[in-house]
Amino acid sequence: MLRVIVTLFLFLLPTLSGAQTKPSVQIGLSNETVGITSSFDGTEVVVFGSIENGNQERLANGKYDLVISLEGPTDFTTVRRKEHKFGIWVNGLSEQFSDVPSSYTMAATRPVDQISDAENLKILEVGLDNLNLVPIGQNLSDEQTKEFRNSLVRLKISKGLYLVDIGGIEFLTPTLFKATLSVPANVPIGRHLAHAYLFDGGKFIASQFTTLQVRKKGFEQQAYELAHNHGLIYGILAVLIAMFTGWLASVIFKKD
Amino acid sequence: MSVNVLVLFSMGAGVGFLSGMFGVGGGFLMTPLLIFYNIPPAVAVATEANQIVASSFSGALVHLRKGTLDIKLGIVLLIGGITGSGVGVVLFSSLREAGQLDLIISILYVVFLGTIGSLMLVESLNALRKSRNPDATPAALPTQQTWIAKLPFKVRFHRSQLYLSVIPVLVLGFLVGVLASIMGVGGGFIMVPAMIYILRVPTNVVIGTSLFQIMFVTMFTTIAQSATNQTVDIVLALILMVGGVIGAQFGARAGQKLRGEQLRALLGLIVLAVCIRLGWDLVTVPTELFSLGEGGGH
Numbered sequence: 015m016l017r018v019i020v021t022l023f024l025f026l027l028p029t030l031s032g033a034q035t036k037p038s039v040q041i042g043l044s045n046e047t048v049g050i051t052s053s054f055d056g057t058e059v060v061v062f063g064s065i066e067n068g069n070q071e072r073l074a075n076g077k078y079d080l081v082i083s084l085e086g087p088t089d090f091t092t093v094r095r096k097e098h099k100f101g102i103w104v105n106g107l108s109e110q111f112s113d114v115p116s117s118y119t120m121a122a123t124r125p126v127d128q129i130s131d132a133e134n135l136k137i138l139e140v141g142l143d144n145l146n147l148v149p150i151g152q153n154l155s156d157e158q159t160k161e162f163r164n165s166l167v168r169l170k171i172s173k174g175l176y177l178v179d180i181g182g183i184e185f186l187t188p189t190l191f192k193a194t195l196s197v198p199a200n201v202p203i204g205r206h207l208a209h210a211y212l213f214d215g216g217k218f219i220a221s222q223f224t225t226l227q228v229r230k231k232g233f234e235q236q237a238y239e240l241a242h243n244h245g246l247i248y249g250i251l252a253v254l255i256a257m258f259t260g261w262l263a264s265v266i267f268k269k270d
Numbered sequence: 271m272s273v274n275v276l277v278l279f280s281m282g283a284g285v286g287f288l289s290g291m292f293g294v295g296g297g298f299l300m301t302p303l304l305i306f307y308n309i310p311p312a313v314a315v316a317t318e319a320n321q322i323v324a325s326s327f328s329g330a331l332v333h334l335r336k337g338t339l340d341i342k343l344g345i346v347l348l349i350g351g352i353t354g355s356g357v358g359v360v361l362f363s364s365l366r367e368a369g370q371l372d373l374i375i376s377i378l379y380v381v382f383l384g385t386i387g388s389l390m391l392v393e394s395l396n397a398l399r400k401s402r403n404p405d406a407t408p409a410a411l412p413t414q415q416t417w418i419a420k421l422p423f424k425v426r427f428h429r430s431q432l433y434l435s436v437i438p439v440l441v442l443g444f445l446v447g448v449l450a451s452i453m454g455v456g457g458g459f460i461m462v463p464a465m466i467y468i469l470r471v472p473t474n475v476v477i478g479t480s481l482f483q484i485m486f487v488t489m490f491t492t493i494a495q496s497a498t499n500q501t502v503d504i505v506l507a508l509i510l511m512v513g514g515v516i517g518a519q520f521g522a523r524a525g526q527k528l529r530g531e532q533l534r535a536l537l538g539l540i541v542l543a544v545c546i547r548l549g550w551d552l553v554t555v556p557t558e559l560f561s562l563g564e565g566g567g568h
Binding site for chain 1: 320326327498512519561
């Protein structure tokens with residue numbers, strides 16, 4: 015809690031001094047790292063922020079719009095579609111996308127299409143429809159590519175990895191805000207980026223980002239690192255554990 | 271991966287119970303069960319190989335003490351087995367990249383479980399019927415096939431009292447090795463009948479020798495899968511091992527109270543049920559046609 019108060023206080027300082035003229039946005043996170051232990055069941059990260067040098071009247075009437083997103087590390091992702099062949103369902107057509115955020119959580123003051131125009135949103139990559147997922151695989155028709163892209167987003171949502179929370183930004187004062195973003199149990203590890211975008215009357219004015227590290231902790235971390243970086247040693251260890259268990263069983267349950 | 275430790279432990283114990291009762295490894299039941307429980311097939315297969323190391327090591331130790339293990343025959347089987355497993359792991363990687371691994375695993379299971387389940391059921395029902403009219407004489411084992419006797423590179427296996435070409439032994443070991451790495455099974459359910467009926471190995475050394483080969487092949491498979499595909503999960507394997515070891519003890523006791531034919535008929539039914547469940551998923555319209563591959567994270 016002390017941390018929260020300190021964070022809030024830090025945001026208040028520049029607002030009080032009011033040195034700059036152009037409106038801007040500042041954000042900070044309730045925690046800079048998320049540690050995944052074996053009992054990790056998802057958590058929440060609170061994004062605190064303030065709008066600085068805003069027009070007092072517009073601030074008081076809540077005229078500014080905000081979008082806050084938390085984006086996981088990007089990667090290649092293949093989307094496959096099952097087809098009915100020889101009486102069974104097999105994976106047929108596929109499309110690979112690059113730059114796919116492994117997770118994407120977003121909070122906004124209003125639905126994004128009401129906040130700004132399509133072109134702006136596309137450039138900023140704000141909102142699930144505007145993520146720049148680049149198809150790099152086969153030559154599918156535009157319509158098929160769209161279908162595969164939509165399926166990717168739908169599957170990510172169903173896995174809890176993509177999440178949109180309209181109205182999820184709470185204003186504590188006309189300038190201070192906070193958004194609680196949920197981090198799912200299956201959150202991908204790596205460097206996550208928290209972004210805040212400030213809009214005024216449909217126009218994009220300022221943005222700010224900060225990072226959140228998601229890493230495995232304790233035994234989970236050691237096992238993960240061993241399995242992924244030293245597969246051979248991990249395999250040998252797995253065999254030794256199995257042999258020990260088998261030997262123990264034959265000793266404990268020795269017949270006659 | 272959010273899975274329940276207690277459920278996994280019970281699955282290990284349940285399959286362990288069956289394997290103790292029927293004297294089978296249980297990999298061919300455990301892997302489909304893990305897949306039904308939404309463990310990714312690639313992880314289920316590789317982790318199950320790891321579990322089989324424990325159960326076969328424990329079993330092979332017992333046979334080693336009793337002297338019912340033909341090490342020489344086991345080593346020849348093993349040479350074929352390791353080669354097969356290596357080929358299997360490479361095949362596994364390329365199928366996974368092509369997005370067809372899950373399908374191939376399912377099809378192999380449907381084919382093998384369907385065949386073996388039906389054979390067991392028919393054979394045991396026949397035996398049950400025959401036991402009601404004791405006049406009928408049991409079918410004699412067929413004499414050794416001539417084509418196997420004609421093969422070159424013969425070697426003497428003292429323990430098994432066999433003078434046999436190494437070719438069929440290597441081929442059998444190879445096939446079982448491939449299956450071990452793609453299906454996550456020990457392969458005892460194929461190896462034991464093949465050793466008895468094709469190689470004519472005396473029944474008293476069959477189980478011990480096949481356990482010996484299974485143990486080394488699954489060891490190799492575990493290490494190879496871990497090094498190339500990173501699909502072994504030690505924690506999952508350990509839970510299954512402990513459950514399996516405990517279940518097997520109770521299963522073995524329960525098995526002594528049932529008659530052989532009844533046991534085989536029962537196991538045949540269980541195997542067919544798993545086969546039908548897997549086959550059903552292949553033919554019915556999936557609720558979700560799309561899936562995410564590599565790098566999607568699960």
